[in-house]
Amino acid sequence: MSDIVDLYQEIILDHSKYPKNFGQLAKKTHQALGKNPLCGDMLSLELKIANGKIDDIAFVGDGCAISKASASLMTEFVKNKTIEEAKNILEDFVKMLTTDDQVMDLGKLQILSGVKDFPLRVKCATLAWQALKAALLNEIKE
Numbered sequence: 243m244s245d246i247v248d249l250y251q252e253i254i255l256d257h258s259k260y261p262k263n264f265g266q267l268a269k270k271t272h273q274a275l276g277k278n279p280l281c282g283d284m285l286s287l288e289l290k291i292a293n294g295k296i297d298d299i300a301f302v303g304d305g306c307a308i309s310k311a312s313a314s315l316m317t318e319f320v321k322n323k324t325i326e327e328a329k330n331i332l333e334d335f336v337k338m339l340t341t342d343d344q345v346m347d348l349g350k351l352q353i354l355s356g357v358k359d360f361p362l363r364v365k366c367a368t369l370a371w372q373a374l375k376a377a378l379l380n381e382i383k384e
């Protein structure tokens with residue numbers, strides 16, 4: 243069991259040190275800011291959505307390892323997904339961390355399920371996902 247915990251910690255540290263999709267998009271259609279004052283995590287999330295699909299996604303920000311790793315994993319998981327698919331993943335991820343409800347197989351995202359036992363950390367792990375929810379509703383008018 244401790245081997246698995248070590249592996250999970252390694253993946254989280256790796257994603258926080260070398261986050262995926264870190265940066266800004268040249269062309270974005272949706273955006274949102276996320277802040278978790280309890281921990282000092284913040285991020286700015288940008289999406290490029292076309293024909294109901296997330297073509298591109300990127301974030302910049304700073305925070306604890308959990309918040310950064312969760313943001314990195316989130317971008318990896320929803321990129322090239324339809325809005326509906328992204329919403330389903332988003333809902334089940336938040337459910338996994340805040341309820342005992344059965345959720346779909348979330349693959350690598352399940353490494354963050356241990357955060358559930360640390361209520362303050364749940365806000366760190368869900369920050370990027372709340373930003374995604376906000377961004378999907380916040381189309382940039384040009």
Ligand code: ZN
Pocket residue numbers: 278281282283305306307308309365366
């Ligand atoms: Zn945090």
